[in-house]
Amino acid sequence: MKILISGGASGLGEAITRALAGETTNTVYFTFNSSETKATEIQKQFNNTVPIKCDFKNREDVVNLRHMISTLDLDILINNAFSGQPIKNHFHKIPVEDFTTEFQNNIIPTVEITQAVLTGFRKKKSGKIITVLTSFLLNTPPAGASVYVAVKAYLASLVKSWSVENSKFNIASNSISPSFMLSNLTKDVDERVIEQMIDSHPLKRLLSFEEVAEAVLFLSKASPQLNGVDIPINAGTNIK
Ligand SMILES: NC(=O)c1ccc[n+]([C@@H]2O[C@H](COP(=O)([O-])OP(=O)(O)OC[C@H]3O[C@@H](n4cnc5c(N)ncnc54)[C@H](OP(=O)(O)O)[C@@H]3O)[C@@H](O)[C@H]2O)c1
Numbered sequence: 001m002k003i004l005i006s007g008g009a010s011g012l013g014e015a016i017t018r019a020l021a022g023e024t025t026n027t028v029y030f031t032f033n034s035s036e037t038k039a040t041e042i043q044k045q046f047n048n049t050v051p052i053k054c055d056f057k058n059r060e061d062v063v064n065l066r067h068m069i070s071t072l073d074l075d076i077l078i079n080n081a082f083s084g085q086p087i088k089n090h091f092h093k094i095p096v097e098d099f100t101t102e103f104q105n106n107i108i109p110t111v112e113i114t115q116a117v118l119t120g121f122r123k124k125k126s127g128k129i130i131t132v133l134t135s136f137l138l139n140t141p142p143a144g145a146s147v148y149v150a151v152k153a154y155l156a157s158l159v160k161s162w163s164v165e166n167s168k169f170n171i172a173s174n175s176i177s178p179s180f181m182l183s184n185l186t187k188d189v190d191e192r193v194i195e196q197m198i199d200s201h202p203l204k205r206l207l208s209f210e211e212v213a214e215a216v217l218f219l220s221k222a223s224p225q226l227n228g229v230d231i232p233i234n235a236g237t238n239i240k
Helices: 011-021 036-045 059-072 096-124 146-169 191-200 209-221
Strands: 002-005 027-032 049-053 076-079 127-132 171-178 230-233
Touching (some): 002 011, 011 027, 036 049, 049 059, 059 096, 076 096, 096 127, 096 146, 096 171, 127 146, 209 230
Parallel strands (some): 002 027, 002 076, 027 049, 076 127, 127 171, 171 230
16 A cells, blocks of 8 residues: 655654554655654665655645645555644633644645545545544643644544545545654653653553554554544543
């Protein structure tokens, strides 16, 4: 399978790239922004991977990626990249411009990439989209995360529209909602808060990238009958 993952050189994305590249019949195209060294390491280790520089804040990068997508004959798209910090400030203190910026930096590039991919999927009547959301959408969202959670809620809605509009073309759109993981995105979370999270966690340990990558691997091989669903990866907390 030919797979494109955004933000596939670091954090959770790196684990997903490595898990998918471990299957030698896959070709994994992965975008990176700042993690060029890691991208080169991955490419050296797996000769079925292709790094692509794409900064979501750079118009030219996104336009180039859109054009490249039309030549790749992809089977799977994984929307993983996120640009920004999840915890900012209480809602009433966040400058209004931050909402526009986060939308522009995250939603618009994802929309453009997904539109380009779907054009190819619809022509060949097959394809899968897997989008990384957050368990903050299911659990009680932490204070200060309103912009991040709103961006992910917007994506969650798109995931369903992609599913409804494309299921008859044998295209599945699903999402995963992982709970807290230690990554660059969460590096500023206070040590004591992390200790509390581990202490109150049912398994007494935080979720690892590899555990989430396993779920993505499963979705990458799943039947198109599995469509329009979200898989929470939160150790059974806040089951609805
Ligand atoms: N960590 C958590 O607790 C958690 C929980 C649930 C869901 N998630 C989701 O998991 C996904 C991966 O996050 P992570 O935890 O692995 O954090 P991360 O290590 O910060 O990963 C963010 C990814 O996005 C890419 N990225 C950042 N800025 C970008 C930009 N301007 N343009 C294009 N790509 C950019 C990064 O690429 P470079 O490294 O190359 O810059 C990186 O691969 C995100 O969608 C996040 O919302 C995370």
